[in-house]
Amino acid sequence: DAKTTQPPSMDCAEGRAANLPCNHSTISGNEYVYWYRQIHSQGPQYIIHGLKNNETNEMASLIITEDRKSSTLILPHATLRDTAVYYCIVKSPNQAGTALIFGKGTTLSVSS
Amino acid sequence: GAGVSQTPSNKVTEKGKYVELRCDPISGHTALYWYRQSLGQGPEFLIYFQGTGAADDSGLPNDRFFAVRPEGSVSTLKIQRTERGDSAVYLCASSSRTDSYEQYFGPGTRLTVT
Numbered sequence: 001d002a003k004t005t006q007p008p009s010m011d012c013a014e015g016r017a018a019n020l021p022c023n024h025s026t027i028s029g030n031e032y033v034y035w036y037r038q039i040h041s042q043g044p045q046y047i048i049h050g051l052k053n054n055e056t057n058e059m060a061s062l063i064i065t066e067d068r069k070s071s072t073l074i075l076p077h078a079t080l081r082d083t084a085v086y087y088c089i090v091k092s093p094n095q096a097g098t099a100l101i102f103g104k105g106t107t108l109s110v111s112s
Numbered sequence: 113g114a115g116v117s118q119t120p121s122n123k124v125t126e127k128g129k130y131v132e133l134r135c136d137p138i139s140g141h142t143a144l145y146w147y148r149q150s151l152g153q154g155p156e157f158l159i160y161f162q163g164t165g166a167a168d169d170s171g172l173p174n175d176r177f178f179a180v181r182p183e184g185s186v187s188t189l190k191i192q193r194t195e196r197g198d199s200a201v202y203l204c205a206s207s208s209r210t211d212s213y214e215q216y217f218g219p220g221t222r223l224t225v226t
Binding site for chain 1: 155171205213214
């Protein structure tokens with residue numbers, strides 16, 4: 001079973017920031033938080049990952065609470081192409097090659 | 113460069129038939145994964161290969177499902193005596209051993225069993 005909890009859906013206006021929350025209260029010390037997204041009819045796509053520090057890349061920012069029990073993925077300026085299902089996953093990178101355990105994710109709808 | 117490719121993109125078969133689904137991973141990626149995704153659900157792990165061997169096949173639902181990767185690159189997922197419940201999108205992903213945090217997914221094969 002997935003070790004994360006996410007809201008089933010969210011809406012966002014184009015150009016605004018999209019903040020997607022994730023609860024992972026049972027995360028263990030060596031587990032990272034990963035975010036993937038899946039655009040309709042495509043395979044999932046890696047977005048970002050982090051352990052305890054906030055992370056930023058060209059796609060998004062990841063904010064992890066100090067107790068690591070929750071995190072937020074931030075898309076700073078959402079576009080229509082960001083409409084997708086977003087999955088929050090916890091996994092230990094030391095377990096090379098282990099599978100990703102997906103939940104149902106959050107369906108983000110960006111509208112103009 | 114070329115990403116993960118899967119063929120066919122769509123497959124319709126009759127109940128009881130045998131099907132093969134093919135995955136071409138990114139060149140040089142040693143790890144290969146198969147997932148299955150039913151409508152409205154997240155992908156569900158089936159099997160993982162490291163090189164030619166199946167390192168973890170705990171997600172295969174039953175013995176009708178089998179997968180091979182004989183030369184450590186292309187993989188084939190085989191389903192015998194298909195059932196209507198096997199209808200789903202079958203996704204393949206690959207990753208390099210050193211960058212195991214990121215899996216690269218193909219577009220999937222949509223299997224419909226009538």
